[in-house]
Amino acid sequence: MRHCQISPAMELLLGVFLCLLIFTGKASGNKADPHKIQVKEDVSVTLPCLFSTAVTDKIIDWKKDEKEVLLYDLNKLSHQAEEFKDRVSLFPNELKSGNASMQIKETKVLDSGNYTCIYLNNGEYLAAASHQVELTVEYILKDRTRQKRKGAFAKPSVIIINETAEGTLLSCKVLSASPRPTVVWYDSAGRSLPVEKKENPETEGHYNIFLNTIVTITGRYTCVATQKELHHQINETTFVRVQGSVRGLIHGDGVGVGVLIVIAIAAIV
Incomplete structure (x- = not known):
């Protein structure tokens, strides 16, 4: 096998060429970084x-x-x-x-x-x-109801259905939302509450959602609707003063909260 020999002049040219490549690469790298x-x-x-x-x-x-x-x-x-x-x-x-x-x-x-x-x-x-x-x-999750975007933003509406010695029935409804929102009730400590849920899908992918819960502790309660696809989140809060006293469930943080679940969808539909 014959070996190719490179002349000193060729070696010099190759060295200059490699230096130019290195210099050009560094220069372009700085510009693109x-x-x-x-x-x-x-x-x-x-x-x-x-x-x-x-x-x-x-x-x-x-x-x-x-x-x-x-x-x-x-x-x-x-x-x-x-x-x-x-x-x-x-x-x-x-x-x-x-x-x-x-x-x-x-x-x-x-x-x-x-x-x-x-x-x-x-x-x-x-x-x-x-x-x-x-x-x-x-993006962050925030109220985007004033923005013009594809879809129908969720807008929760909170009402107090009934107040008794056993507790207060709260209802949160979200109408004609698209895409389907996630709706959650929270107490003043940020804990999610058990709920009775009813969902009525409309035509063209719009949804009506009803969320009911009974609370037995005086305080503020918040209904939160979230549509991650739209980066949209909105809430409505109500203050509830519960009559009488009901024995509640004891949570890990020592706060007593009693929640009773009832089917009362007919009262708001």
């Missing part, structure tokens, strides 16, 4: 952008996915994108220290994306001074 931040929606978040010199005499330009978010022109705000109006700002007193970080208030899931901070000097972008941030905003 933004600072990653992950937050829940509705909170405030600060996207970092720090320079080694003061930027009070420069134009600070923040973009999201190449679209304008905020333009800070010579120490004053000159432009805000409509979807970020009154929600984004810099820290003016920090610009002299090279801090051009941007704060986003009341974050939304739609705020997720790739942000770039860059400053302009004499009208020219200074690419070497750019900073990239990848922001991810996650």
Whole structure:
């Protein structure tokens, strides 16, 4: 078998080529490795952008996915994108220290994306001074009844059906909800209560749900409806003053709560 011999000139060329590959890989890697931040929606978040010199005499330009978010022109705000109006700002007193970080208030899931901070000097972008941030905003469970989304949001309605010496009958109803919600009764300590449940499915995947329970302890009781598919959760609370005294069940925390289950759906249907 014959072995190929590489000349010194060829070795030099291969060495230069490998160095270029390594250098190019590092350069592209730095560019494609933004600072990653992950937050829940509705909170405030600060996207970092720090320079080694003061930027009070420069134009600070923040973009999201190449679209304008905020333009800070010579120490004053000159432009805000409509979807970020009154929600984004810099820290003016920090610009002299090279801090051009941007704060986003009341974050939304739609705020997720790739942000770039860059400053302009004499009208020219200074690419070497750019900073990239990848922001991810996650959904939380909250009341979304005012939002326009596909589906029908659950809206619990709580009423007191009857009050006797044995306890108070509470009812929670959720009408025409889609997708099917999870509905739970809780006492003031956050414990779920046994219930009598009736469910009437409507056409086109809408649901009517009725949840009854009897409580024997004076306090606040809350009905919570949750639709995880819509990231929607809503509750309604009522205060109950129970007449008389009934021997209750003893929970592990030493709090006595008596719950009697009755079938009283006919009273509210």
